[in-house]
Amino acid sequence: MSRQTEGSDTRKQAGSSGPRIALGVTGGIAAYKSAEIVRGLTRSGAEVHVMMSAGGQKFITPLTLQTLSGQDVITDQWDLARGPDIQHIALARGLDLFLVAPATADVLAKLAHGIADDFLSTFYLAVTAPVAVAPAMNVWMWEHPATQANIALLKSRGVRIIEPGVGELACGEEGVGRMAEPETIVETALAMAKKKLRGRLRAAASS
Ligand SMILES: Cc1cc2nc3c(=O)[nH]c(=O)nc-3n(C[C@H](O)[C@H](O)[C@H](O)COP(=O)(O)O)c2cc1C
Numbered sequence: 001m002s003r004q005t006e007g008s009d010t011r012k013q014a015g016s017s018g019p020r021i022a023l024g025v026t027g028g029i030a031a032y033k034s035a036e037i038v039r040g041l042t043r044s045g046a047e048v049h050v051m052m053s054a055g056g057q058k059f060i061t062p063l064t065l066q067t068l069s070g071q072d073v074i075t076d077q078w079d080l081a082r083g084p085d086i087q088h089i090a091l092a093r094g095l096d097l098f099l100v101a102p103a104t105a106d107v108l109a110k111l112a113h114g115i116a117d118d119f120l121s122t123f124y125l126a127v128t129a130p131v132a133v134a135p136a137m138n139v140w141m142w143e144h145p146a147t148q149a150n151i152a153l154l155k156s157r158g159v160r161i162i163e164p165g166v167g168e169l170a171c172g173e174e175g176v177g178r179m180a181e182p183e184t185i186v187e188t189a190l191a192m193a194k195k196k197l198r199g200r201l202r203a204a205a206s207s
Helices: 008-014 029-043 062-069 087-092 105-113 119-126 139-143 145-156 182-205
Strands: 020-025 047-052 097-103 131-135 165-168 174-178
Touching: 020 029, 020 062, 020 119, 020 182, 029 047, 029 062, 029 097, 029 182, 047 062, 047 119, 087 119, 097 105, 097 119, 097 182, 105 119, 105 131, 105 145, 131 145, 131 182, 139 145, 139 174
Parallel strands: 020 047, 020 097, 097 131
Antiparallel strands: 165 174
């Protein structure tokens, strides 16, 4: 089975008609905006599965995102209470998009280098669907050569970078690093996920 064609069976089993999106939330102040992203995606008919890094949980509660998404939020890679499935593999199948918003400098580094030390970063390696990240950080963190090299590496592997904007940052400084607006992120994510879903449905119909 190729990385491009797997997953249609799982979608049929899930019985949903909208795109299936996994949203990773990491530890930046912009994490509070992930609530708006979840609402925007679910209002458009997407099925949204949130996973949070330990850092992300410091900024917004899993309860908020669970309530808005209507799905369990994954916070711990070692929690097998919901069944014997290896969760990062089970969820990765039949996915139309993996979106990380906000994406910290830390998670960008992990994804770029294949470090899999929590659920979110392990999940990334198991995902075969398109991936998009919305970086959010202080301007100096964003402009640091390490971050820029990680961004270049991710881009070269096909990860869509939803570019941060210029503005006043939460730290009080001005510059690039402010997460793209939630509406822009939702729009980009839906376009990518719907394209993937259409391709999957076409492949299923012709098989
Ligand atoms: C108040 C506060 C705000 C932070 N904001 C950001 C941020 O916007 N972007 C970022 O990359 N890191 C930020 N950090 C640092 C990250 O939380 C830290 O690097 C953490 O290890 C990220 O973990 P994660 O990527 O697993 O969520 C912030 C830290 C604190 C204490």
